[in-house]
Amino acid sequence: MIRVLVWNENMHERTDEEVQKVYPEGIHSAIAQGIEHEDFEVQTATLEQPEHGLTQEILDNTDVLIWWGHQGHHMVADEIVNRVHQRVLDGMGLIVLHSGHFSKIFKKLMGTSCDLKWREADEKERIWVVNPAHPIAAGLGEYFELEREEMYGEHFDIPAPDELILVSWFEGGEVFRSGCTYHRGNGKIFYFRPGHEAYPTFYDTNVLKVISNGVRWAALQGAAKPVYGNHKPLEKIKLK
Template identity: 55%
Template sequence: MSTIKVLVWNEGVHERTQSEIAEIYPDGIHGAIASGLAELLGSAVTVQTAVLSDPEHGLSADVLEQTDVLLWWGHIAHDEVSDEVVERVRQRVLGGMGLLVLHSGHFSKIFTRLLGTTCSLAWRNDGERELVWTAAGRHPIAEGVDHPIIIDKQEMYGEPFDIPTPDDVVFISSFSGGEVFRSGVTFTRGRGRIFYFSPGDQEYPVYFHPQVRRVLANGVRWAAEPALAAPNAMPTVSNPERGWFEKQPHRS
């Protein structure tokens, strides 16, 4: 199997401006995610990182052409991401690049544009326990994952989650306050596979959790399959307004 070329993208704002976040993630959230992928996938992957402040946000056309799977973490700087770069990423996803959208990335420009809905949800940050239950045990992303994953402290995300009907609901989370959330869902857009996974707030060391790292590693392998199947056949979209799918209308 070909080596999977992975790019972990992160705003990198919290770690640069908040000392308490930098103490949790001294190498950045992107560094923690990248180290987990390298640890679990070894020689099967090459892992690079990029942040918002890089030229072209680290997402130039050349970089994206060499990327099989992009992981996206954003929170407080969604609006600072260039629309031109977002469209560039979108076209690559439609052409077959895998995309993993993490935690607050549900509000990122790339995720909302690909899904065509607000992607809004309920939330509360009281540092409570999250149980991540496997809802699709036969899905490759769930392979070798504890049932449930126990996360001692995490921000609560809850329903309703304004997304189109997923291809698969792989994980469902429950919280101490009684809320539930579709915390691991998949979509297909064009030739590209998308996996959204919610556990991973900047205030908690969730990206060092062994089971969360396992989910992300599984997600990378799953999302990479279209890119590896035809690495030299990723056409761009002739009509960027419509892409290769009908956009779902926003729901109230």
């Protein structure tokens, strides 16, 4: 089982009637229900919970953390950001969605401003698969479309991605690197652009497929956890 934690600040849903209509149980619930698979164990957490629902015990029992934030980036305690950061370095996967590009944790992991152009104009978004052999693109067509989304445009101030999976085109003419992967320490990071709170993006079959694929990709795999620091020799060292 892959243990998945969907984190959402859960602010728009409590204060904005239009958002409440789209996500009556919160964005986190829509994502959690949409990515349910027999090999996933999915939980949710929100900003208003003690320690933002991100206690050390919870994080230690999380294989992949999914992050959606927008209004409340500044409200996330630095202590919690450092805790999540260390877990990523230790091997926990992290999927950052939409406005999470401005979250403290994503900016800390990227080391840049993560700024971009944006516009809310109910535009069509066409998302092109530019790395069709990548596991995150499994089951997708050559492209898929969202009839209404918020525009994000280049330049996106992030480090060059380890892998670029998806590129978006918008009705107004802009393009955007909308599916990017990174490795930090022993952890994997996937940034996925769509998901403005006013649109039903997290009910879209292709969007949910990308997130599900991202969970499988980001889950810790491979060799045993590395050992750091002073190390005793494995063989006897002959004195010279």
